[in-house]
Amino acid sequence: xxxxxxxxxxxxxxxxxxxxxxxxxxxxxxxxxxxxxxxxxxxxxxxxxxxxxxxxxxxxxxxxxxxxxxxxxxxxxxxxxxxxxxxxxxxxxxxxxxxxxxxxxxxxxxxxxxxxxxxxxxxxxxxxxxxxxxxxxxxxxxxxxxxxxxxxxxxxxxxxxxxxxxxxxxxxxxxxxxxxxxxxxxxxxxxxxxxxxxxxxxxxxxxxxxxxxxxxxxxxxxxxxxxxxxxxxxxxxxxxxxxxxxxxxxxxxxxxxxxxxxxxxxxxxxxxxxxxxxxxxxxxxxxxxxxxxxxxx
Amino acid sequence: xxxxxxxxxxxxxxxxxxxxxxxxxxxxxxxxxxxxxxxxxxxxxxxxxxxxxxxxxxxxxxxxxxxxxxxxxxxxxxxxxxxxxxxxxxxxxxxxxxxxxxxxxxxxxxxxxxxxxxxxxxxxxxxxxxxxxxxxxxxxxxxxxxxxxxxxxxxxxxxxxxxxxxxxxxxxxxxxxxxxxxxxxxxxxxxxxxxxxxxxxxxxxxxxxxxxxxxxxxxxxxxxxxxxxxxxxxxxxxxxxxxxxxxxxxxxxxxxxxxxxxxxxxxxxxxxxxxxxxxxxxxxxxxxxxxxxxxxx
Numbered sequence: 001x002x003x004x005x006x007x008x009x010x011x012x013x014x015x016x017x018x019x020x021x022x023x024x025x026x027x028x029x030x031x032x033x034x035x036x037x038x039x040x041x042x043x044x045x046x047x048x049x050x051x052x053x054x055x056x057x058x059x060x061x062x063x064x065x066x067x068x069x070x071x072x073x074x075x076x077x078x079x080x081x082x083x084x085x086x087x088x089x090x091x092x093x094x095x096x097x098x099x100x101x102x103x104x105x106x107x108x109x110x111x112x113x114x115x116x117x118x119x120x121x122x123x124x125x126x127x128x129x130x131x132x133x134x135x136x137x138x139x140x141x142x143x144x145x146x147x148x149x150x151x152x153x154x155x156x157x158x159x160x161x162x163x164x165x166x167x168x169x170x171x172x173x174x175x176x177x178x179x180x181x182x183x184x185x186x187x188x189x190x191x192x193x194x195x196x197x198x199x200x201x202x203x204x205x206x207x208x209x210x211x212x213x214x215x216x217x218x219x220x221x222x223x224x225x226x227x228x229x230x231x232x233x234x235x236x237x238x239x240x241x242x243x244x245x246x247x248x249x250x251x252x253x254x255x256x257x258x259x260x261x262x263x264x265x266x267x268x269x270x271x272x273x274x275x276x277x278x279x280x281x282x283x284x285x286x287x288x289x290x291x292x293x294x295x296x297x
Numbered sequence: 298x299x300x301x302x303x304x305x306x307x308x309x310x311x312x313x314x315x316x317x318x319x320x321x322x323x324x325x326x327x328x329x330x331x332x333x334x335x336x337x338x339x340x341x342x343x344x345x346x347x348x349x350x351x352x353x354x355x356x357x358x359x360x361x362x363x364x365x366x367x368x369x370x371x372x373x374x375x376x377x378x379x380x381x382x383x384x385x386x387x388x389x390x391x392x393x394x395x396x397x398x399x400x401x402x403x404x405x406x407x408x409x410x411x412x413x414x415x416x417x418x419x420x421x422x423x424x425x426x427x428x429x430x431x432x433x434x435x436x437x438x439x440x441x442x443x444x445x446x447x448x449x450x451x452x453x454x455x456x457x458x459x460x461x462x463x464x465x466x467x468x469x470x471x472x473x474x475x476x477x478x479x480x481x482x483x484x485x486x487x488x489x490x491x492x493x494x495x496x497x498x499x500x501x502x503x504x505x506x507x508x509x510x511x512x513x514x515x516x517x518x519x520x521x522x523x524x525x526x527x528x529x530x531x532x533x534x535x536x537x538x539x540x541x542x543x544x545x546x547x548x549x550x551x552x553x554x555x556x557x558x559x560x561x562x563x564x565x566x567x568x569x570x571x572x573x574x575x576x577x578x579x580x581x582x583x584x585x586x587x588x589x590x591x592x593x594x
């Protein structure tokens with residue numbers, strides 16, 4: 001079996017092929033341009049790969065409701081050319097194989113649950129914290145979709161008392177993404193996060209917002225693992241700051257030893273590292289194939 | 298088939314029997330005392346009812362992890378006598394039938410999904426807003442449990458700018474429950490909510506907190522229906538205030554017509570009314586029976 005995988009990001013696309021046990025065998029990456037240019041590279045890559053299925057984890061918002069006429073479309077993104085683009089349909093027109101289709105963050109959560117940091121668990125939440133903030137949810141052994149799909153990056157947050165920054169979300173100004181995304185850090189401090197010292201005040205404030213959102217997630221969903229990926233989380237000093245702030249926020253209320261005594265293994269980096277997204281898409285492809293085979297039985 | 302149902306609340310217990318299609322045939326109610334007195338009434342009620350299964354929706358926190366040695370116990374409640382009490386085991390010792398066991402709010406969410414406001418949908422969130430604030434989650438056709446269970450009543454909230462009340466949650470002071478529960482209203486205004494006029498400022502402030510938490514829930518879980526029950530929600534003037542505040546918070550970001558054009562049917566009261574909890578427990582009993590029969594096949 002050869003499974004194709006697409007990690008479709010707003011900045012770059014990663015395409016690859018892998019095996020049924022989650023091993024990536026080959027990958028390429030290129031910048032996201034207009035859909036025509038980008039998809040012709042995608043199609044070119046898979047053309048001679050003889051894939052049995054393809055999994056796609058895409059930037060959004062996307063339509064993931066199989067009942068919807070726009071199923072498989074990128075919907076209201078401001079990204080030029082991509083709003084209303086039929087991503088899944090374009091792939092299915094060229095490749096006559098089962099295709100999995102979900103958000104990039106749900107794909108990453110799925111990959112981590114299958115082969116990574118949440119392996120063997122029936123729930124986890126995956127955050128990507130970078131240009132935007134996204135959230136994928138795996139609960140009771142299933143990816144959560146719902147009415148649209150989780151958009152946990154936009155929840156309202158309590159302001160840090162030392163933070164006068166007005167926020168930069170075009171919809172909500174000072175929501176989580178507006179206060180804690182990469183662009184928020186850059187706008188607040190006048191430098192990219194990657195250029196700030198590890199002991200800069202920026203990280204104390206960043207940890208405050210991320211910890212607050214994780215606190216909400218623990219209280220709301222009670223996931224068995226929380227995985228933090230994305231560019232901002234390359235700042236490894238954030239992890240201990242976030243963990244101790246989460247414990248302070250919860251104040252002993254959620255009396256699980258997993259949180260109270262072992263938070264270092266509860267709030268973690270992706271075990272699949274930079275391959276978390278692509279491996280997750282691979283998992284979506286395998287799931288699509290399995291579902292298809294089950295139906296055929 | 299006769300299915301038994303227990304809605305075990307911190308203030309009162311409701312026991313009943315019902316049919317497989319969700320109809321309650323008989324019910325009694327009594328105040329919650331020490332476990333021995335209370336459970337002897339529960340057992341007395343079901344003794345001659347010849348039930349085929351029993352569903353229990355209980356106040357918490359409770360242990361709902363089937364792998365845990367304390368599965369079926371009430372855990373850290375301050376309610377005298379109930380901390381560490383083996384509720385499910387006590388029932389199973391007397392009644393040799395399949396027993397469903399979940400939180401009171403998950404039970405209510407399940408009942409509403411099966412026969413009520415979320416009938417036919419694969420997701421909904423049920424809030425009870427009263428003495429405490431609890432949250433039950435039904436997602437992708439399953440009740441969500443996770444590490445402990447959802448405790449969405451305790452999420453941090455942004456303070457209303459006109460609200461100097463310090464909050465009354467013993468764990469978090471000014472979390473959602475600390476600011477918006479029945480006791481919070483009474484402590485803030487010096488009168489019970491039921492004694493305040495429908496146009497009292499109290500309700501504008503109450504709507505602010507509830508709408509904020511619903512905003513978080515929509516962005517995090519994207520449920521297909523949000524159901525608001527509990528004593529505080531008897532103040533029907535809250536519904537339109539909450540709906541318009543949710544729309545203002547989201548600011549068009551979640552572009553679903555269900556929210557943008559039809560919010561009156563999206564954020565609703567329980568369709569099962571005062572029977573939501575008991576009917577939900579009935580649904581848990583039926584699910585336990587079905588699961589047991591499936592295993593036996």
